[in-house]
Amino acid sequence: MSVLHRKGGERHRVELTVNGKARVGHAEPRMLLSDFLRHELGCYGVHVGCEHGVCGACTIIRDGSAQRSCTQYAVQADGAEIRTVEGLSNGQGLTALQAAFKRHHALQCGFCTAGILMSASAFLVSHDNPTEAEIREMLSGHLCRCTDYHGMVQAILEVSKSGLEDE
Amino acid sequence: MKPVAFDYARPETQEETLELLTEYGSDAVLLAGGMSLGPMLNLRLVKPSMVVDIGRVSGLATFGAVAGTVATGALMRQSDAMDNRDLVSALPLLSLALPWVGHVQTRNRGTLGGSIAHADPSAEIPLCLATLNGRVALRSRRGRRSVGARDFFLGMLTTARGPDEMVVALEWPEAGPGEGFAFEEIAQRHGDFAIAASACRARIEDGALTGITVGLAGVEDRPVVFEFDEFSSDPPDDPDLPGELAEFISQDIEPLSDHAASAAHRRMLARNLARRTVIAAIRDAQVAP
Numbered sequence: 001m002s003v004l005h006r007k008g009g010e011r012h013r014v015e016l017t018v019n020g021k022a023r024v025g026h027a028e029p030r031m032l033l034s035d036f037l038r039h040e041l042g043c044y045g046v047h048v049g050c051e052h053g054v055c056g057a058c059t060i061i062r063d064g065s066a067q068r069s070c071t072q073y074a075v076q077a078d079g080a081e082i083r084t085v086e087g088l089s090n091g092q093g094l095t096a097l098q099a100a101f102k103r104h105h106a107l108q109c110g111f112c113t114a115g116i117l118m119s120a121s122a123f124l125v126s127h128d129n130p131t132e133a134e135i136r137e138m139l140s141g142h143l144c145r146c147t148d149y150h151g152m153v154q155a156i157l158e159v160s161k162s163g164l165e166d167e
Numbered sequence: 168m169k170p171v172a173f174d175y176a177r178p179e180t181q182e183e184t185l186e187l188l189t190e191y192g193s194d195a196v197l198l199a200g201g202m203s204l205g206p207m208l209n210l211r212l213v214k215p216s217m218v219v220d221i222g223r224v225s226g227l228a229t230f231g232a233v234a235g236t237v238a239t240g241a242l243m244r245q246s247d248a249m250d251n252r253d254l255v256s257a258l259p260l261l262s263l264a265l266p267w268v269g270h271v272q273t274r275n276r277g278t279l280g281g282s283i284a285h286a287d288p289s290a291e292i293p294l295c296l297a298t299l300n301g302r303v304a305l306r307s308r309r310g311r312r313s314v315g316a317r318d319f320f321l322g323m324l325t326t327a328r329g330p331d332e333m334v335v336a337l338e339w340p341e342a343g344p345g346e347g348f349a350f351e352e353i354a355q356r357h358g359d360f361a362i363a364a365s366a367c368r369a370r371i372e373d374g375a376l377t378g379i380t381v382g383l384a385g386v387e388d389r390p391v392v393f394e395f396d397e398f399s400s401d402p403p404d405d406p407d408l409p410g411e412l413a414e415f416i417s418q419d420i421e422p423l424s425d426h427a428a429s430a431a432h433r434r435m436l437a438r439n440l441a442r443r444t445v446i447a448a449i450r451d452a453q454v455a456p
Contacts, residue, residue, distance in 0.1 A: 002179065003179070005174070006175040008172040008174045029175035030173055052206035065275040068202075068205075070205070071276075072205060075220075076198070119271070140356070141270025141272040
């Protein structure tokens with residue numbers, strides 16, 4: 001047992017697994033995980049909105065659960081397994097969830113969408129047959145200023161019913 | 168916004184944490200889930216020189232029930248508490264309140280002990296602990312002590328915790344026979360800070376109402392709790408009782424006034440939420456085992 005010390009104002013090595021790949025970057029203790037993912041590791045799909053945990057744009061999947069990346073620090077996450085929106089598709093087209101979002105007009109400007117897709121992906125793993133109320137409860141952690149959330153609800157319902165989600 | 172530069176320490180044991188707290192005192196802040204402290208750091212509402220990350224300290228995410236008391240470790244995550252069947256059956260009030268705590272994306276990191284130590288006046292978990300008259304277990308290098316929740320919260324973000332102490336566990340009285348519970352909240356959107364929230368426990372023994380506890384959050388600078396144990400008429404279904412208790416409560420509080428609601432608005436919300444939770448808790452107690 002020992003205490004790990006990281007000096008403020010200096011950059012320290014941080015190792016993460018991001019979308020299945022081992023990644024290394026450097027961060028001051030105060031660097032937000034969201035900024036680390038974007039600026040050190042190039043995951044620009046991690047969108048930054050409010051930076052105090054309210055809007056949900058920066059939501060990622062850490063160690064299997066949907067979490068804000070703006071209210072944790074990169075040094076805290078050292079060793080964690082992170083998934084971002086870049087990791088959803090294998091590059092061969094959209095996932096079932098992404099395709100359903102497109103089909104149901106579940107986005108307009110798309111700024112909030114990256115975070116919502118991560119929450120919805122984690123949600124679908126633990127909810128085989130969700131109700132609309134459960135979906136809306138999960139979406140309450142995200143602010144969308146373009147749509148009325150209805151398309152997202154329909155898209156997530158459709159994917160859960162079809163069993164198409166490739167998780 | 169970004170925090171000011173801070174030094175970071177990550178202990179792995181409680182003893183190491185207490186040593187750091189003894190060394191740095193009030194210059195250090197303890198970082199657990201970070202769902203309250205993170206925003207405050209980012210908005211520079213706090214500017215500590217040292218952040219002690221207790222996220223990997225062992226033995227603090229425990230859960231146990233002994234002789235009518237449920238002990239939850241300070242680092243038990245809010246989402247884990249919601250999913251814990253033993254907790255849900257032993258602490259119905261807390262399980263009614265947890266869905267109001269932020270959102271699933273924050274509950275996946277936020278901890279029970281962190282919310283207690285943070286002491287936001289509108290927070291649901293402190294409200295439940297104060298309503299149930301639970302206790303906060305504290306530890307420092309000087310030793311251990313436990314403080315009743317109704318004495319722990321001293322004001323806005325202020326508690327009885329000393330600068331060298333850490334919250335290690337919360338002690339909750341288990342729901343007893345004939346007890347019913349209810350929780351209600353008003354916020355600008357679901358998961359946002361409560362403008363007002365009410366928690367209620369009602370107790371029915373041998374068909375007679377013997378106790379009602381009402382707690383309010385968001386109304387004053389800390390949770391406020393009212394205990395009623397003498398009633399002019401015994402039948403639990405006296406239709407006038409909830410309104411009378413709610414009226415008494417609403418006249419006794421001194422509500423805050425801020426950007427979200429005036430004092431008069433909060434008094435009205437407190438009266439309505441108190442009445443609703445009293446009605447619902449009595450109804451719940453009538454069907455309780």
